[in-house]
Amino acid sequence: xxxxxxxFATAEKILLSPHLIETRQIEQVxxxxxxxxxxxxxxxxxxxxAESWSLEEGIVKSGSFNIDQxxxxxxxxxxxxxxxxxxxxxxxxxxxxxxxxxxxxxxGGNQRVPLLHPGSRRDIYLPEDPIASLKDADKVAMxxxxxxxxxxxxxxxxxxxxxxxxxxxxxxxxxSDGLMNADIRPLVxxxxxxxxxxxxxxxxxxxxxxxxxxYRYFDDAMLRRYAEQAVHQAVVxxxxxxxxxxxxxVVLGNGWPGILLHEAIGHGLExxxxxxxxxxxxxxxxxxxxxxGVTVVDDGTLPxxxxxxxxxxxxxxxxxxxxxxxxxxKGYLQDSLNARLMGVPVTGNARRESYAHxxxxxxxxxxxxxxxxxxxxxxxxxxxxxxxxxxxxGQVDITSGKFVFTTAEAYMIEDGKIxxxxxxxxxxxxxxxxxxxxxxxxxxxxxxxxxxxxxxxGQSVPVGVGQPTVRIDGLTxxxxx
Numbered sequence: 001x002x003x004x005x006x007x008f009a010t011a012e013k014i015l016l017s018p019h020l021i022e023t024r025q026i027e028q029v030x031x032x033x034x035x036x037x038x039x040x041x042x043x044x045x046x047x048x049x050a051e052s053w054s055l056e057e058g059i060v061k062s063g064s065f066n067i068d069q070x071x072x073x074x075x076x077x078x079x080x081x082x083x084x085x086x087x088x089x090x091x092x093x094x095x096x097x098x099x100x101x102x103x104x105x106x107x108g109g110n111q112r113v114p115l116l117h118p119g120s121r122r123d124i125y126l127p128e129d130p131i132a133s134l135k136d137a138d139k140v141a142m143x144x145x146x147x148x149x150x151x152x153x154x155x156x157x158x159x160x161x162x163x164x165x166x167x168x169x170x171x172x173x174x175x176s177d178g179l180m181n182a183d184i185r186p187l188v189x190x191x192x193x194x195x196x197x198x199x200x201x202x203x204x205x206x207x208x209x210x211x212x213x214x215y216r217y218f219d220d221a222m223l224r225r226y227a228e229q230a231v232h233q234a235v236v237x238x239x240x241x242x243x244x245x246x247x248x249x250v251v252l253g254n255g256w257p258g259i260l261l262h263e264a265i266g267h268g269l270e271x272x273x274x275x276x277x278x279x280x281x282x283x284x285x286x287x288x289x290x291x292x293g294v295t296v297v298d299d300g301t302l303p304x305x306x307x308x309x310x311x312x313x314x315x316x317x318x319x320x321x322x323x324x325x326x327x328x329x330k331g332y333l334q335d336s337l338n339a340r341l342m343g344v345p346v347t348g349n350a351r352r353e354s355y356a357h358x359x360x361x362x363x364x365x366x367x368x369x370x371x372x373x374x375x376x377x378x379x380x381x382x383x384x385x386x387x388x389x390x391x392x393x394g395q396v397d398i399t400s401g402k403f404v405f406t407t408a409e410a411y412m413i414e415d416g417k418i419x420x421x422x423x424x425x426x427x428x429x430x431x432x433x434x435x436x437x438x439x440x441x442x443x444x445x446x447x448x449x450x451x452x453x454x455x456x457x458g459q460s461v462p463v464g465v466g467q468p469t470v471r472i473d474g475l476t477x478x479x480x481x
Contacts, residue, residue: 007127008118011172011182015045015069019089023116023180026094030176033075033098040336041101041176042314044072045089046355051131052165055143072355075101076337085356114178121311122318124303125212127184130166133214139164142190142218149227150194154235158202159195164188166215173315181315186212187306187462189451192226196234203240203423205233206408209449211304233390233409236421243410243425243479249385250427250475251378251413255446256390258465261296262366262454263396264403264431269298269323270349270456271338271361273398280401280432281329289329290435293371296324298333300348300364306450307365307464314350314359321347323366324435335361353459360456367466371441375469378440380416386425386477387411387418394427401431404478426478434472442469 016022026043033041047069054062070087071094082101086093134142147160169185189210195202207229211217252260273279281289290296300318302308309318314336322330334342335350338361351362379387387410394405407425411418447466454463 005118007184008182010127010184011170014047014170015089015172021089021091021094025091026174027116029094029098032095033102034176036102038075038077038176039340040076042074043094043174044074044313044352044355045172046070046169048167048169048354049131050165050167052163053139053143054161054163055140055147056161057159058144058147060140068354070355071097072352072357073097073101074358075104077104079341080104081337081358083358116174116180117178119179119181119311119315120317121181121183122301124301124308124310125186128186128214129168130186130188130214131168133216139215142215142223145220146190146192146223146227149224150192150231153227153231154196156196156198156235156238157194157231158197161193163191164215171313173311173313175315179315181311183310185309186214188213188215188217189306190218190226191451192230194230194234196231196238198238201238203234203237205230205235205237207233207449208451211306211450212308213304236409237423240421240423243386243422243477245477245479247474247476249382249413250472250477251382251385251387252467252470252472253387253389254375254442254444254467254469256448256465257388258367258448258467259391259452260394260403260405260427261368261467262363262452262463262465263394263405264401264429265296265435266298266363266366267396267398267456268401268431269332270363271332271334271342274332275338275342278399280399284329285331287329288327289432290324290327291438292327293441294324294327294435294438295322295369296366297322297369298347298349298363298366302365302447302464305365305447305464306452306462307363309364312348312350312359313352314346316346316348316350318348318364321349333361333363335359351461353461357459360459362456362461363454363463365447365464365466367445367447367464368441368468368470370443370445370468373440373442375442375444378442378469378471379413379418381440381471382413382416385413386422387413388425388427396431401433402429403431404428422479424480428476428478434475437473437475438470439473440471444468
């Protein structure tokens with residue numbers, strides 16, 4: 001990327017030029033910071049414009065629009081990090097924030113500050129402004145159509161709630177090693193919740209999707225698909241029987257059930273937890289941690305995906321990182337601080353919620369690669385077990401790897417056939433242990449529809465998950481009978 005690149009020029013026009021900031025002034029900020037002994041420093045400029053709309057019972061219940069901008073200044077010395085931020089992008093604010101970060105530095109630094117130069121990035125989505133892609137009236141009309149489609153699918157639908165959100169984000173990173181990089185990140189999401197009622201019993205279903213594109217992605221075919229999925233899930237739960245409890249074979253469906261992989265395993269493969277020795281996977285590079293055939297990757301380069309980025313929040317290009325290959329642990333997800341302290345390369349996984357947050361090693365799109373088994377063959381192999389198609393949520397302890405997940409749509413498998421739906425089923429287990437209990441892997445790998453948000457240390461970032469159908473032997477199922 002060069003400063004003449006249209007994307008870089010747009011970022012400079014939005015983030016620097018209005019505030020009369022030039023690259024030579026940024027270089028001077030670094031020069032002042034590195035007059036003290038530091039290992040690394042960076043500036044993170046951000047401008048974001050976001051909106052959300054919600055519709056309930058045919059009425060717009062809420063609408064919000066927000067513009068935010070600012071700059072975060074970080075200095076790193078050894079394991080110590082100093083961080084300051086300002087919502088005022090100005091040279092004075094930069095100098096003040098930079099001065100505040102020098103508290104961790106030793107005196108006597110004399111590093112030479114290199115001239116800022118452009119870095120490289122991926123080209124995996126267009127720098128579109130989704131908010132401008134539709135008129136406000138058309139956004140409301142989209143939600144109204146979505147509600148009408150949901151009600152048309154089943155007369156038992158008694159309530160519909162739909163939401164639309166979009167964001168246009170411009171970021172620029174300048175680093176003390178001289179690199180300067182920029183990205184323009186669109187993001188949209190459409191969500192739907194329906195409630196059905198029969199004989200006084202109510203159940204709900206959810207659907208939705210999104211990614212790094214504009215609102216035109218949500219055409220009528222997509223709206224109908226979301227409506228059908230949400231109504232189907234709700235109606236299935238009307239007929240669901242109480243889930244049995246006990247130790248049994250569990251088959252996870254493809255796509256969104258990869259959220260279990262993300263939570264129970266993915267977090268434990270982030271560099272900071274492993275550097276500190278607090279992960280169940282710490283110190284196990286090169287060891288077998290999963291069944292043969294299990295390969296897990298984190299890929300921030302997938303076109304238009306919700307978890308993708310053209311560069312991470314330290315300005316490094318994202319990449320596809322193999323975490324587990326054929327059951328063997330190959331590596332961790334790294335930002336610059338943890339990679340330097342562990343003596344390994346960065347993987348392009350530094351992420352932050354905004355300019356007001358420090359970067360952390362985080363997942364992007366984390367998924368298990370496909371195997372060779374037909375999903376029907378996997379189901380047919382189970383004498384008695386649970387088929388979990390969708391999840392409502394869960395939690396995990398990073399240190400122990402223990403997790404609890406609640407199913408949103410699940411069925412019993414009896415004599416190799418899917419029988420009746422069940423509700424109230426929870427999956428209880430240990431992430432590293434579950435990896436070793438995977439006995440069959442489907443050929444139907446799918447990614448989630450684009451709805452995932454991951455939380456860590458108070459920061460939320462968009463992510464993607466995915467997996468093929470998999471069979472897990474001997475997992476604890478918590479039920480109601």
